[in-house]
Amino acid sequence: MSLTAVRALIIAFVVVGLAGFYASSIEPYWLEVRTITLTTDKLTRSALTVVQISDLHCDQKQRLEARVARVVNGLDPDVVVFTGDAVNTIRALPFFKATLKKIKAKVGKFAVTGNVDDAGERIFTDTGFEPLDDRVVKLEKDGDVFYISGAGYRYHNTRWREVLGQVPQGYYSIFLYHTPGLIESLAGLNVDLYLSGHIHGGQLSLPFWGAIVTFSKYGKKYESGLYRVGKTDLYVNRGIGMELVPLRFCARPEVTVFHIMPAHYPAPERNTP
Numbered sequence: 001m002s003l004t005a006v007r008a009l010i011i012a013f014v015v016v017g018l019a020g021f022y023a024s025s026i027e028p029y030w031l032e033v034r035t036i037t038l039t040t041d042k043l044t045r046s047a048l049t050v051v052q053i054s055d056l057h058c059d060q061k062q063r064l065e066a067r068v069a070r071v072v073n074g075l076d077p078d079v080v081v082f083t084g085d086a087v088n089t090i091r092a093l094p095f096f097k098a099t100l101k102k103i104k105a106k107v108g109k110f111a112v113t114g115n116v117d118d119a120g121e122r123i124f125t126d127t128g129f130e131p132l133d134d135r136v137v138k139l140e141k142d143g144d145v146f147y148i149s150g151a152g153y154r155y156h157n158t159r160w161r162e163v164l165g166q167v168p169q170g171y172y173s174i175f176l177y178h179t180p181g182l183i184e185s186l187a188g189l190n191v192d193l194y195l196s197g198h199i200h201g202g203q204l205s206l207p208f209w210g211a212i213v214t215f216s217k218y219g220k221k222y223e224s225g226l227y228r229v230g231k232t233d234l235y236v237n238r239g240i241g242m243e244l245v246p247l248r249f250c251a252r253p254e255v256t257v258f259h260i261m262p263a264h265y266p267a268p269e270r271n272t273p
Contacts (some may be wrong), residue, residue: 019249022249023204023247023248023249024246024247027248027249027250027251027252027253028063028064028242028246028247028248028253029063029064029253030252030253031064031067031068031071031240031252031253031254031255032252032253032254032255033071033075033254033255033256033257034254034255034256034257035256035257035259036226036235036256036257036258036259037258037259037261038193038233038258038259038260038261039260039261039262039263040172040192040260040261040262040263041262041263041264042146042170042171042172042192043144043146043172043260043261043262043263044144044262044264045142045143045144045262046141046142046143046144046262047259047260047261047262048078048079048141048144048146048172048258048259048260049075049076049077049078049079049257049258049259049260050077050078050079050080050081050174050193050257050258050260051072051075051077051079051080051081051105051255051256051257051258052080052081052082052083052195052235052237052255052256052257052258053068053072053080053081053082053083053237053240053255054082054083054084054085054195054196054197054198054237054238054239054240055083055084055085055114055197055198055200055237055238055239055240055241055243056068056082056085056086056087056096056099056239056240056241057085057086057087057088057116057239057240057241057242057243058086058087058088058092058093058095058096058099058241059087059088059089059092059241060089060091060092060095062095063240063241064240064241064253065095065096065099065240066099066102068099068240068255069099069102069103071255072103072104072255073102073103073104075255075257076106077104077105077106077257078105078106078107078141079105079107079108079109079110079139079148079174080103080104080105080108080109080110080129081109081110081111081148081174081176081195082100082109082110082111082112082129083111083112083114083176083177083178083195083196083197083198083237084111084112084113084114084115084117084153084178084197084198085114085115085116085117085178085197085198085239085241085243086113086114086116086117086123087116087117087123088116088241088243090119093119093123096123097123097124097125097126097127100124100127100128100129101126101127101128103128107139107141108130108137108139108148109127109128109129109130110129110130110131110132110137110148110150110176111124111127111129111130111131111132111150111176112131112132112133112150112151112152112153112176112177112178113131113133113152113153113178114153114178114197114198115153115178115179115198116243117153120133120152121133121152131150132148132149132150132176133150133151133152134150134151134152134159134160134163135149135150135163136148136149136163136164136166136167137149144172144262145171146171146172146173146174147167147168147171147172147173147174147190148173148174148175148176149163149164149166149167149173149174149175149176150163150175150176150177151163151175151176151177151182153177153178153179160177160182161185161189164186164189164190164191165189167189167190167191168190169190170190171190172192172193172260173190173191173192173193174191174192174193174194174195175191175193175194175195176195176196177194177195177196178196178197178198179196179197179198179199179216179217180194180196180198180199180216180218180222180234180236181216181217181218182194183196183218183222183227183229183232183234184218184229186229186230186232187230191231191232192231192232192233193232193233193235193258193260194232194233194234194235195235195237196234196235196236196237197236197237197238197239198215198216198236198239199211199214199215199216199222199223199224199236199238200238200239200242200243200248200251201223201224201238201239201250201251201252201254202214202223202224202250202251203242203243203244203245203247203248203249203251204245204247204248204249204250204251205249205250205251206250207250210223210224211223211224211251222234222236223236224236224238224251235256235258237254237256238251238252238253238254239253239254240253240254240255241253
């Protein structure tokens with residue numbers, strides 16, 4: 001082997017080693033808070049602050065969970081939602097529950113189950129999060145009424161359409177489902193904001209290409225971030241934890257805060273002389 005080949009091999013080993021160290025020891029702990037501002041004519045009096053967390057995948061080894069609770073509370077949310085995949089091992093369930101219990105919200109905390117949540121809605125007991133698997137809740141802030149609904153993840157869940165059919169037209173509507181897999185089937189239903197996770201941004205991603213693997217029925221079409229599909233804003237959260245391999249590369253863990261603003265605030269009142 002030539003000296004040039006040896007040098008190239010050494011450089012390759014160094015690069016792979018550094019990338020492996022980054023993916024295992026830096027990026028999984030490098031939390032991003034992403035802010036999204038949306039406007040709607042379905043709210044007239046007040047803005048909503050909605051914080052989404054997803055895919056905690058708690059293990060017995062603690063990672064970002066304690067910090068996530070502090071970050072979310074610092075955002076002063078009206079509503080906090082969790083879009084599924086709680087734990088990688090049932091032995092981490094007490095840790096998951098303790099983490100969610102620390103999170104505070106002024107209007108409410110809501111959650112749906114994901115594909116690894118075999119224990120069902122019981123995982124949310126004593127957390128303060130209200131499970132929304134196949135349910136609709138009517139909420140109010142400052143006189144503005146809005147709805148939040150959810151569907152539990154099941155491979156053959158057909159109830160989601162019936163659930164969304166209960167959401168009246170004309171009111172702002174948030175829908176929780178673990179994957180983006182229903183986004184192209186919402187015709188005729190009132191969904192303004194669809195919040196999902198599951199894909200982890202690929203968890204292992206490449207610059208300028210994105211997710212290597214998505215495990216999504218749509219492939220890379222809705223792999224991470226905000227999309228406008230018909231009349232619905234879809235957001236695919238990268239999640240907090242990891243599954244299959246404990247690595248993240250170009251797919252940082254994420255907390256997302258949505259500022260949902262009235263399209264037109266009411267004019268301020270004036271004193272009549």
